[in-house]
Amino acid sequence: MEQTLRRRQPGETVFGYALLLLGLFVMAEGYRIDGLYSPSSAGVFPALAGLVMTVSALAIIRRIHRMRPAHIPEGSGTAREFVRRTTPADVAVMAALMLAYMLALEPVGFLGASFAFLFLSIFYLHRGGLLTALLVSTGSLAAIWVVFRVLFTVVLPSGWLFR
Amino acid sequence: MSDSLSYFLMAWTDPQLLLLTAAGTFAGIYIGAIPGLSVTMAASILISFTFSWDVNPALALIAGVFMGGVYGGSRSAILLNIPGAPAAIATALDGFPLAKRGEAGVAIGLTTVCSFLGGFVGIAALAIAAPAISEFALLFAPRDYLLLAVMGLLLVGSLSGESLAKGLYAGALGVALGMVGMDPMTAEGRFTFGTVQLLGGIPYVAAMIGFFGVSEALAQLHNLKAPRIKQDVSRILPSWSLLRRYLPLSLRSSAIGVVIGALPGTGGDIAALMAYDQAKRTVKNPSRPFGEGAYEGVVAPESANNAAVGGAYIPMLTLGIPGDAVTAVIIGALFIHGLKPGPMLMIETPHLFWFTVGNLTLANIFMLVFGLSGIRFFAKVVETPPGILIPLILILSVVGTYAIQNSVVDVYWMLGFGLFGYFLRIYGFQVGPVVLGMILGPLMDTSYRRAMISAGDDPVAFAQEFVTSPLSLVLALAVALLVISQTPLWRGIRARLAGG
Numbered sequence: 001m002e003q004t005l006r007r008r009q010p011g012e013t014v015f016g017y018a019l020l021l022l023g024l025f026v027m028a029e030g031y032r033i034d035g036l037y038s039p040s041s042a043g044v045f046p047a048l049a050g051l052v053m054t055v056s057a058l059a060i061i062r063r064i065h066r067m068r069p070a071h072i073p074e075g076s077g078t079a080r081e082f083v084r085r086t087t088p089a090d091v092a093v094m095a096a097l098m099l100a101y102m103l104a105l106e107p108v109g110f111l112g113a114s115f116a117f118l119f120l121s122i123f124y125l126h127r128g129g130l131l132t133a134l135l136v137s138t139g140s141l142a143a144i145w146v147v148f149r150v151l152f153t154v155v156l157p158s159g160w161l162f163r
Numbered sequence: 164m165s166d167s168l169s170y171f172l173m174a175w176t177d178p179q180l181l182l183l184t185a186a187g188t189f190a191g192i193y194i195g196a197i198p199g200l201s202v203t204m205a206a207s208i209l210i211s212f213t214f215s216w217d218v219n220p221a222l223a224l225i226a227g228v229f230m231g232g233v234y235g236g237s238r239s240a241i242l243l244n245i246p247g248a249p250a251a252i253a254t255a256l257d258g259f260p261l262a263k264r265g266e267a268g269v270a271i272g273l274t275t276v277c278s279f280l281g282g283f284v285g286i287a288a289l290a291i292a293a294p295a296i297s298e299f300a301l302l303f304a305p306r307d308y309l310l311l312a313v314m315g316l317l318l319v320g321s322l323s324g325e326s327l328a329k330g331l332y333a334g335a336l337g338v339a340l341g342m343v344g345m346d347p348m349t350a351e352g353r354f355t356f357g358t359v360q361l362l363g364g365i366p367y368v369a370a371m372i373g374f375f376g377v378s379e380a381l382a383q384l385h386n387l388k389a390p391r392i393k394q395d396v397s398r399i400l401p402s403w404s405l406l407r408r409y410l411p412l413s414l415r416s417s418a419i420g421v422v423i424g425a426l427p428g429t430g431g432d433i434a435a436l437m438a439y440d441q442a443k444r445t446v447k448n449p450s451r452p453f454g455e456g457a458y459e460g461v462v463a464p465e466s467a468n469n470a471a472v473g474g475a476y477i478p479m480l481t482l483g484i485p486g487d488a489v490t491a492v493i494i495g496a497l498f499i500h501g502l503k504p505g506p507m508l509m510i511e512t513p514h515l516f517w518f519t520v521g522n523l524t525l526a527n528i529f530m531l532v533f534g535l536s537g538i539r540f541f542a543k544v545v546e547t548p549p550g551i552l553i554p555l556i557l558i559l560s561v562v563g564t565y566a567i568q569n570s571v572v573d574v575y576w577m578l579g580f581g582l583f584g585y586f587l588r589i590y591g592f593q594v595g596p597v598v599l600g601m602i603l604g605p606l607m608d609t610s611y612r613r614a615m616i617s618a619g620d621d622p623v624a625f626a627q628e629f630v631t632s633p634l635s636l637v638l639a640l641a642v643a644l645l646v647i648s649q650t651p652l653w654r655g656i657r658a659r660l661a662g663g
Contacts, residue, residue, distance in 0.1 A: 006591075015590050019332060026339045026354075033353050039622050040615035042346040045608040046353055049342065052335035059328035086589050090384040095582065098377075098557060102574050105565070114562075118554050125387065126550030136551055144562060154566040 008067035010082035016061040023053030090125065097121050109159020115141055170517035173219070174525050180223045184522060187227020188529040194228065195235025195248055202232030202248060206492040218500040218515075223522050225496060229489050230526040233431050233468050234278040234534060241270045241461070245375050245556070249602065250431030250468040252595045253439035257453060257460025264456050268538060272399040273458060274465040275534035276406060277413045281466035282527035284417035285424065285473025290520045293477045293509075303426060305613035306628055310638035311426065312603040312610065315433040316596060317645045327649040329592050337600020338607065340365055347605070348612060360572070367601045369564045369573040370580045374594040376560035377581025380553045382588050387549050399538050405458070412442060412459060413466040420467030424474020430489075431468035431475075432599065438467030469530075473523060479504055480516055 030036075030047025072081050087095075101117040108116075118137035126132065148154040174180040194205045205228050209221075236251030241258035254274065261270040303311075316334040343354040344364030355361040416438035423434035442453075442463035449457040479490040483504040497504050502512060509516050547555075564577040584594045618625040629639045647653050 009590060012590055015586065022336075023332075026336075029354055033351060034349075038620050039625070040612045040620055042349050042351045042353060045604075045611055046339060046342045049335045049339040049604070053332055053339065056328045056332035056335065060326070060332060063326060063328070086586070088385070090387060091381055091585075094381065094384060094553070094557070098561075098578055098581075101561065102571065102578060105561070105574065106571050110562075114558055118558055121554035121557070122551055125384075125553060126548055128548075128550070137554075140555055140558075144558065148562055148566060154562075155569050156562070156565070157571070 006067065007070050008064055010070050010072070010078050010085060012067075012070075013061075013064055016057065016064045020054065020057035020061060023050055023055075023057045026050030026053055093124060094121060097124075106157050107159060107161040109162075110156035111141070111145070112159060112162070113157075114144070167513070167517045170514040171521035171524075173514075173518050174223055174522040180219060180522070181525070183220050183223045184227045184525050185529050187224040188231040188526045189227075189533050191228035191231025191233075192235035192238070192530070192533055195232035195251075196238040202229060202236075203489050203492060205232065206489050206496075218497075218502065219518060221496060221500065222493075222515075222519065225493055226519065226522045227526045227529065229493070230282060230469070230472055230523060230530050231533070232489075233472055234275070234282075234465070234530050236468075237274045237278070237461070237465055238271060241267055241274070243379070243552075243556070245379050248431075249371070249598065250435050250471070251464070252432060252599070253435040253464035254461055254468075256439065257455070257457050260454065260456035261458075261461065266456070268399050269401065270458075270461055271538050272401045272535065273405065273409070274461050275399075275531060276401055277409070277416075277462045277466040278469040278534070279527060279531040280410075280413050281417040281420055281469035282472060282523075282530065284414065284466075285421050285470035286520060286523045286527060287473070288421040288425075288470075289473040289476050289480075289523070293481050293516075299422075299425075302634060304628075304632065304635065305610040305617070306625075306632075306635055307638055308426075309607055309610035309614060310629075310635065310642055311433075312607040314638065314642050314645060315436060316600055316603055316607075317642065330596050333587070333592050333594065333596035334600045337597040337602075338604035339600075340370065340597070341367070341601040341604025342608060347609065365576060365601070366564075366568070366573050367598065369577040370601055371598045372560045372564050373577040373580030374584040374598050376556055376563075377577060378584030378588055378594060380556045380560070381581065381585040383549055383553055399535055409458065409462045412446065412462050416442065416463040416466040417470035420470030421474040423467070424471030425477040431471040432602070434471040434474070435464035435468040436599075438463040469527075476519065476523070480508060480519065483508070 027047050027050025030043045030045075030050050033043030033046065034041045036043050036047060070081065072078060076084070097117060097120060101113055104113040104116070115137055118141060119133050122128075122136055123130065123133035126136075149156055174184055191202065191205070195202055206225050209225055209228060232248065233250050236246055236248035237254045237258065240246040240251040240255035241262050244255050244259035246252045246255050258270050258274070261267065316338075317330075339354070341364075343361055345351070345355075345362045346353055352362060419438045419441060420431070420434040423437060424430060439460060442449075442459045446457075446459045449459045451457045453460050475490045479494060483494065494504050502508065502515065560577060560581070561574055564573050565571065584597070587594055587597075614628070615622075615625050618628055629635045
């Protein structure tokens with residue numbers, strides 16, 4: 001019984017081969033740990049995990065090649081379609097905001113960095129106006145502070161940039 | 164007997180203990196439900212400020228958090244598709260599709276009652292069969308733990324997703340990630356690339372939050388403009404006919420939960436997955452196909468994971484071996500209070516055993532009460548516009564990860580796993596097997612090596628042991644059956660049989 005296969009997504013073949021490379025790398029690293037000198041050596045299980053990854057990746061690639069190619073609209077290339085489907089503007093902006101937030105967490109401190117992240121992301125995603133973004137980010141940040149800092153006494157970064 | 168009863172009722176009659184159990188259960192439900200807050204984390208933080216208390220109030224609070232937290236994880240699994248804890252991974256498979264159909268109220272009501280039933284079965288097993296089950300768990304050799312872990316991984320890999328190959332890849336990737344760090348047997352660095360920072364391994368909680376929280380939030384960005392489904396929470400208490408229909412499945416799943424929970428190292432996560440799988444295989448006519456919002460898909464894992472709570476206490480109290488991560492923390496609490504969990508605990512301090520049984524029973528009742536109330540507030544979470552909800556999930560993920568060991572490096576790991584998990588999801592992979600692989604990987608590795616060393620490093624003798632031991636043989640056959648049942652060959656045989 002042949003299962004119905006969906007269409008191949010843009011970038012899926014490359015992703016499949018990247019997974020295969022990762023599997024081969026894990027297998028090689030497993031071997032490199034101690035040369036697999038005995039069946040109970042430290043490298044055996046990592047190498048086994050790499051082997052399973054490699055064999056599975058080959059099965060995945062075989063399946064990908066059996067799929068019909070993705071429908072690419074006229075005037076758009078595979079690369080553009082890949083970006084449009086996998087990393088639309090919202091995902092790219094939020095990933096960038098997350099990265100900036102994490103980088104700012106220690107120098108700016110938890111409260112400042114979190115407020116900036118919440119305010120900017122709610123303002124961008126919700127598109128409900130400045131006041132909503134301001135109120136929601138202030139209220140939720142206060143609740144998070146009470147739960148983590150006050151209730152669970154979690155030490156949160158206080159920041160050194162504005163000291 | 165009268166002494167046992169008075170110890171059993173201690174938490175019921177003392178207002179302070181009653182209040183602490185209630186507060187712990189209430190807090191546990193919310194801790195379990197909030198993505199980024201784990202029961203293990205809460206239990207370990209609680210120990211840090213209850214160590215100066217008497218042992219009973221401290222244990223009452225922690226038991227409440229444990230019982231409530233295991234149940235609470237199902238709420239975020241149903242409402243947000245983000246399991247609050249690994250024990251709720253299986254619940255999300257059918258719970259979230261139910262919420263997408265607007266049936267979050269029924270799903271939560273059913274999971275609450277089934278968790279309550281499962282909790283009771285677990286506690287009854289703890290009270291009645293503790294010594295017998297502990298003896299059975301002692302029969303497990305390292306190779307059996309290996310088989311059990313392989314089974315757990317295969318189960319989660321085959322449960323959903325497009326193909327077994329993708330499930331296997333994800334599981335093996337998780338195992339490889341779980342190997343990162345210093346080898347516990349030889350102290351050799353594995354996948355550390357010469358860096359000291361990697362010797363401690365990759366924090367799996369950061370990976371869990373990244374794979375489940377961040378990748379889900381990023382994936383949700385594709386549906387920003389999708390209309391929000393209003394959840395019907397007008398009827399929370401499930402009808403008697405619905406309960407009667409699922410009672411046998413709930414009891415069956417609870418029995419699985421008790422046994423799996425009692426096995427050292429395996430907790431509610433594997434119990435829930437195994438119960439889900441047995442339901443998938445044994446229920447002939449589910450309310451809907453599994454994975455598309457079958458009631459059976461929430462009844463089985465939720466009964467099992469709460470039954471595993473009582474089960475996890477069995478090896479902890481009788482052998483001093485933790486049944487799962489939370490009981491490992493509780494063992495630490497008992498040591499802090501000068502108690503030595505193990506065979507002597509039940510002889511020297513029998514009151515502690517009966518107090519624990521009574522306390523867990525009370526926490527289970529509170530779980531039912533708190534679980535059936537306040538659902539409207541939770542349902543509102545789903546109706547929150549995604550433009551507000553997604554940033555909140557992301558910030559909770561960051562704070563939750565940072566809180567584990569006050570390290571911003573863990574937060575970077577979390578973002579990395581979140582982005583990787585996002586691409587895995589885009590291409591039809593499940594992220595559950597990766598996280599489970601990370602948790603089970605070290606157990607599989609040490610079990611395999613211990614079994615191999617005990618076979619004198621002889622692969623033939625190693626393989627023979629799987630056939631000569633009846634327990635290993637049963638487990639090995641179960642693993643083989645699990646693999647074969649996922650192959651096209653098996654599907655062909657089934658189709659031919661069905662066609663006559």
